[in-house]
Amino acid sequence: MTEKDKLTEHSKAGSTYMLPKEEMLEVRRKGKKIKIGIPSDKEKVEFRVPLTPQAVELLVSYGHEILIEQEAGMAASYSDEEYREAGAQVMKDRKEIFECDMVLRVSPFDESEIDMLKGHQALISNLQINAHCPGSIGKLLQKKLTNIAYEYLEEEDGSKPIVQLMSQISGSTAIIVISEYMSKSRNGKGALLGSVTGISPSELVILGSGTAAEYAARAALGLGAIVKVFDDNISSLRKLEQKLSQPIFTSVYYPKVMKKALKSADAVLGAMPVGVPPAFRVTEDMVKKMKPGSVIIDLNVSQGGCFETSRCTDLNNPSFVEHGVVHYCVPNLPSLVARTASIALSNVLIPILIAIGEIGGIDNYIKNSKSFRKGVYIYNGILTNSTLAANFNLPYKDIDLLLAVY
Secondary structure, three states: OOOOOOEEEEEEOOEEEEEEHHHHHHHHHHOOOOEEEEOOOHHHOOOOOOOOHHHHHHHHHOOOEEEEEOOOOHHHOOOHHHHHHHOOEEEOOOOOHHHOOEEEOOOOOOHHHHHHOOOOOEEEEOOOHHHOOHHHHHHHHHOOOEEEEHHHOOOOOOOOHHHHHHHHHHHHHHHHHHHHHHOHHHOOOOOOOOOEOOEOOOEEEEEOOOHHHHHHHHHHHHHOOEEEEEOOOHHHHHHHHHHOOOOOEEEOOOHHHHHHHHHHOOEEEEOOOOOOOOOOOEOHHHHHOOOOOOEEEEOOHHHOOOEOOOOOOEOOEOEEEEOOEEEEOOOOHHHHHHHHHHHHHHHHHHHHHHHHHHHOOHHHHHHHOHHHHOOEEEEOOEEOOHHHHHHHOOOOOOHHHHHOOO
């Protein structure tokens, strides 16, 4: 048999690598059954759930054990009975959930929840740096945990699957929200986001030209709105123009051009890249000069916001009025369509979790998957993320160097 014949494909988290058959057999022997806990996020006004019943059924078929808190999936329209039928254990008491080998959720873990963890576990969730404090980070380190952030997970080509999917959902959902808040159903001025024969079209200004901006622009153009997009990256603006089937106005952040666009806008969407502070902030004075009853949605509010007047809200109380302008500053907008967002999240996590089990646990997977390694910000109680370290003035170590020791 030739060496080529000995090679077989092994898929892992959206990528493929090749292993000799002998090594593949060894990997299979190391296969590890994982006990996965899913606590409810209801108290954090987060309606998404990381695994759907269909995803749970697949994981259970691989021999993994799933513990989910009672009513954790209810806001995403998944009942406890659906999870039971899929093979999950539905728990009233979350204590045992926080003692699982791996704990999955959407929201970050707060200090009281970290206290419930037994230590030496893997946690996969959103990071949301602004949701943390030195105390919470310190406790994560003390318990020798391995933490993975959805925001940092990458594919082999460098793309960020969860960020891209949630950005697509955020962009499309933002247009639905803008339409609602411009209507009388939310005490708006009763205007239509779009165009009607004989009436001037509504104007939408978008700050940023990434995935969320693309999907928002596409939806708004479909309604007949005038779309104006601003960014500091000409190449990104050009790519956006090429992706859309209709012409749009584009510009860099020239103050005079921005002020003019904001004055005539019916709605403004802050949709800059996730994970970095916004490149441009609309000043309070600019907001004061916007039309009364116009709508602002800030998708970047958890990163400092695209508007000086922004402040974090939640889906229980999503909006407020400042200077006559409606502000909608919910950091987890995809939760508004929790079922769709949960399916998208599950689609990314399932191949990762299966691969972790097959390769013998998360430590082996981190060592073998460079793209997954990008998502790790704490490894066995050691901080490995430079952004987090700078934010809290803490020391950190490069994970690639750490792996040479472990």
